[in-house]
Amino acid sequence: MFHMIINGFVDILTVVNLLWIVFGTLLGIIIGAIPGLTATMGVALLLPLTFGMDTLPAISMLLGIYCGGMYGGSITAILINTPGTPAAAATSLDGYPLAKKGQAGKALKMAIFSSTVGGLFSALMLILIAPQLAKLALKFGPPEYFALVLLGLTVIAGISGKSLTKGLIAGSLGLLMSCIGLDPMLGMPRLTFGNIYLSSGLSTVPVLIGLFAIAEILENSEKIGVQGKKLTLHKISGDQRVSFKEFKSHFLTMIKGSLIGTYIGIIPGIGSGVSAFVSYNEAKRSSKHPENFGKGEMAGVVASESANNGATGATLIPLLTLGIPGDVVTAVLLGAFMIQGLTPGPLLFRDHGSTIFAIFAGFILINIVMFIFGLTGVKYFALVNNLPAELLYSVIFVMCAVGAFAVDNSLFNVLVVLIFGLAGYLFRKLEIPGGPFLIAFLLGPLFESNMRRTVILYDGNMLQIVKSPIAMFFLILCAISLFFIIRNNSQLKKIERN
Amino acid sequence: MKKALMILMVALMAGGMALWAGGQQEAESAESYPSKPMTLVVEYNAGGSTDMLGRAIASIIPKYMSQPMVVVNKPGGSGMIGVDYVLKSNPDGYTLGTTSSGPFTTVPLTQQSPYDPIEDVVFIANFTLGPIAICVPADAPWNDLNDLVKDAKANPGKLIYGQNAPGGTTHMAMETFRAAAGIDMKMIPYNSGSEVAAALLGGHVNTGTLSPAEAAEHVKAGTLKMLGVFNAERMTDYPDVKTAVEQGYDVQIAVPKGVFAPAALDPAKIKMLEEALEKVYNDEEFVAIAKKIGLGPELYWMNMEDSQKFMSGMYNAMKPVVESLGLGN
Numbered sequence: 001m002f003h004m005i006i007n008g009f010v011d012i013l014t015v016v017n018l019l020w021i022v023f024g025t026l027l028g029i030i031i032g033a034i035p036g037l038t039a040t041m042g043v044a045l046l047l048p049l050t051f052g053m054d055t056l057p058a059i060s061m062l063l064g065i066y067c068g069g070m071y072g073g074s075i076t077a078i079l080i081n082t083p084g085t086p087a088a089a090a091t092s093l094d095g096y097p098l099a100k101k102g103q104a105g106k107a108l109k110m111a112i113f114s115s116t117v118g119g120l121f122s123a124l125m126l127i128l129i130a131p132q133l134a135k136l137a138l139k140f141g142p143p144e145y146f147a148l149v150l151l152g153l154t155v156i157a158g159i160s161g162k163s164l165t166k167g168l169i170a171g172s173l174g175l176l177m178s179c180i181g182l183d184p185m186l187g188m189p190r191l192t193f194g195n196i197y198l199s200s201g202l203s204t205v206p207v208l209i210g211l212f213a214i215a216e217i218l219e220n221s222e223k224i225g226v227q228g229k230k231l232t233l234h235k236i237s238g239d240q241r242v243s244f245k246e247f248k249s250h251f252l253t254m255i256k257g258s259l260i261g262t263y264i265g266i267i268p269g270i271g272s273g274v275s276a277f278v279s280y281n282e283a284k285r286s287s288k289h290p291e292n293f294g295k296g297e298m299a300g301v302v303a304s305e306s307a308n309n310g311a312t313g314a315t316l317i318p319l320l321t322l323g324i325p326g327d328v329v330t331a332v333l334l335g336a337f338m339i340q341g342l343t344p345g346p347l348l349f350r351d352h353g354s355t356i357f358a359i360f361a362g363f364i365l366i367n368i369v370m371f372i373f374g375l376t377g378v379k380y381f382a383l384v385n386n387l388p389a390e391l392l393y394s395v396i397f398v399m400c401a402v403g404a405f406a407v408d409n410s411l412f413n414v415l416v417v418l419i420f421g422l423a424g425y426l427f428r429k430l431e432i433p434g435g436p437f438l439i440a441f442l443l444g445p446l447f448e449s450n451m452r453r454t455v456i457l458y459d460g461n462m463l464q465i466v467k468s469p470i471a472m473f474f475l476i477l478c479a480i481s482l483f484f485i486i487r488n489n490s491q492l493k494k495i496e497r498n
Numbered sequence: 499m500k501k502a503l504m505i506l507m508v509a510l511m512a513g514g515m516a517l518w519a520g521g522q523q524e525a526e527s528a529e530s531y532p533s534k535p536m537t538l539v540v541e542y543n544a545g546g547s548t549d550m551l552g553r554a555i556a557s558i559i560p561k562y563m564s565q566p567m568v569v570v571n572k573p574g575g576s577g578m579i580g581v582d583y584v585l586k587s588n589p590d591g592y593t594l595g596t597t598s599s600g601p602f603t604t605v606p607l608t609q610q611s612p613y614d615p616i617e618d619v620v621f622i623a624n625f626t627l628g629p630i631a632i633c634v635p636a637d638a639p640w641n642d643l644n645d646l647v648k649d650a651k652a653n654p655g656k657l658i659y660g661q662n663a664p665g666g667t668t669h670m671a672m673e674t675f676r677a678a679a680g681i682d683m684k685m686i687p688y689n690s691g692s693e694v695a696a697a698l699l700g701g702h703v704n705t706g707t708l709s710p711a712e713a714a715e716h717v718k719a720g721t722l723k724m725l726g727v728f729n730a731e732r733m734t735d736y737p738d739v740k741t742a743v744e745q746g747y748d749v750q751i752a753v754p755k756g757v758f759a760p761a762a763l764d765p766a767k768i769k770m771l772e773e774a775l776e777k778v779y780n781d782e783e784f785v786a787i788a789k790k791i792g793l794g795p796e797l798y799w800m801n802m803e804d805s806q807k808f809m810s811g812m813y814n815a816m817k818p819v820v821e822s823l824g825l826g827n
Contacts, residue, residue, distance in 0.1 A: 032599065045544075051557075089614065137696075187608060187687075196611075199574070200519065268693070269693070323716075345718075346716065410574070449687070
């Protein structure tokens with residue numbers, strides 16, 4: 001095992017490979033940072049370029065875009081509250097309040113630390129115990145998925161903020177919106193009003209950037225043109241260094257986030273966005289100051305960033321060992337591997353062991369390159385705050401529209417962005433949180449189809465779920481999670497009363 | 499002054515756009531076709547098998563048509579959005595689409611479709627015909643379809659089959675088989691073939707229909723096996739797997755992929771495209787790419803006439819199945 005990794009490093013460490021890794025990672029960070037452009041799009045767009053390339057540079061470049069994109073989303077999420085990917089939406093919950101307090105630099109640094117720890121952790125899992133983890137992923141049938149997704153939905157209560165009622169309203173609306181499209185059981189159109197653009201449901205990215213980025217722009221635009229007020233972003237103030245002591249105090253959260261990200265990442269279909277929210281919720285539950293979450297708590301940024309990057313290596317586990325892609329981006333990567341003659345599946349490690357270990361070595365290098373760019377980039381990223389806000393917001397608005405169009409090459413998605421932008425603005429005015437809406441919207445289809453599959457499997461008797469130990473494990477976690485949320489809420493009320 | 503200048507600018511721009519758009523409408527004779535790049539619309543996401551086939555065709559066709567072909571993905575609406583886009587575009591031969599079975603057979607039957615999948619379309623060429631195989635875990639007690647049917651008859655409603663894309667072609671193939679065999683099984687639907695493969699490997703379902711590409715690595719590794727295939731002939735890669743017809747069940751359904759255009763396209767241009775596409779099909783470089791992306795065993799050429807017949811035949815065969823399931827629109 002050890003000598004295979006060393007050989008892998010020897011294979012990957014050529015100037016050409018390194019250049020492609022740097023190119024891919026940098027491009028990924030840029031794509032991830034732009035609201036509306038996602039790692040998925042970047043990988044799909046550059047896939048044809050790899051047709052004529054050698055295996056190692058081709059795959060490492062694409063993996064660089066994937067990992068870089070996962071981290072890049074955190075930059076704009078923290079600086080201007082416009083997460084471009086679902087994975088970064090959890091980061092903005094506390095990252096942006098930190099920026100408001102003048103600690104953008106510090107938040108960005110913690111984000112890159114956490115992303116790297118998460119990325120390296122999942123790379124280690126990928127190298128050491130991929131086949132064993134893949135077996136665990138296969139144990140997930142409909143009841144197990146159902147219980148896990150239910151646990152994901154309890155996060156709604158954790159991120160509802162001041163009013164649980166408003167959080168539940170947002171969550172229900174998210175579930176309702178996720179029902180649009182084809183019925184998952186028989187493929188019949190539902191809530192589409194005969195419009196074929198609605199028959200595959202609303203795409204995640206346009207809904208996300210409407211609800212978060214456009215709503216943010218609209219809200220801030222209220223201040224434009226008000227006499228005597230210049231629209232400014234939040235200046236960075238004070239010491240932005242991260243001391244070793246601070247790093248150490250968040251290290252446990254990082255490892256926990258990496259574990260959650262890896263665990264959720266190996267289960268096909270759940271995705272990094274959900275893992276970030278679950279990890280955020282867990283950090284809040286176990287924190288001594290849960291009341292600070294949402295108001296600028298560093299642990300929130302650490303938890304979400306370590307989890308979404310922890311999921312990157314983990315999603316490769318079912319892909320490489322079983323040939324099963326968990327989401328759109330890994331489905332595109334599946335194609336990229338096949339074009340290189342490396343067909344993912346149970347025989348990949350046996351037939352192409354040395355190439356695979358070189359790719360793993362590349363995966364570690366990607367995380368290191370990402371760390372270097374992320375850390376040195378902080379002071380340049382922060383320059384965004386010096387731009388005139390009017391200009392910045394106009395540019396972001398255009399990018400959002402372009403990004404939405406690029407999802408499916410259709411103007412319909414631009415309309416979705418605008419409608420959800422207005423809805424998000426209304427949400428803010430009514431103090432309805434966007435996070436619960438997003439998590440319900442992401443999990444809705446998984447929740448519905450796995451619940452209905454379970455019902456068929458158990459002939460309508462859901463109580464038979466006690467037969468599955470994994471499902472029971474998650475159901476117990478649901479109960480624990482709810483218990484802590486209720487306890488925290490009543491404690492918060494007490495604090496407010498005093 | 500400033501305002502007047504603005505108005506003038508806008509007028510100029512509008513005029514320019516109108517002229518440009520007008521120029522686009524001008525009919526072009528087949529002799530100079532193609533005089534500019536062509537667009538190939540793929541009605542699914544980038545990275546899927548239809549997309550990869552489309553990109554392979556687009557990368558080779560400049561050899562034979564002197565103009566590049568650009569691939570544009572317009573996914574959504576179970577493929578209808580991309581197909582509708584091609585059919586509503588100017589039938590000048592510059593906007594073509596990739597054929598797949600769904601949006602031309604089952605989808606227009608189960609959903610409201612904005613086009614007629616046979617009348618409005620000309621199927622110029624067919625490139626691949628994807629077999630659908632019934633797969634089970636390797637340790638399952640059945641070795642052919644008869645074993646499975648016997649077991650299913652002894653335990654009605656107990657065996658479970660995992661189904662990719664309910665309402666789609668593979669679902670209809672499975673339903674046709676169930677009707678032909680007269681068996682009752684539980685269906686658990688999934689979103690993709692790879693999800694069905696995972697469910698089979700995890701033992702969550704008993705059988706599932708997969709394409710050979712989806713099953714290949716697992717069959718090689720000895721974790722899945724094929725009981726039969728809904729093909730007219732046996733597959734070249736798996737000569738031991740009998741067809742359903744051979745085993746006594748009259749089911750012959752496979753998934754076609756090729757190139758289509760709006761029906762109103764000039765027949766002379768259709769002929770040119772058909773000839774160029776046939777050259778692409780026989781091009782060594784194309785065959786090499788097709789093999790790399792796992793479509794090698796599925797390569798199956800049909801010219802315009804055969805493709806037209808095949809697609810309308812498939813549409814008509816699907817109609818009664820969809821209706822018997824109560825899924826008709």
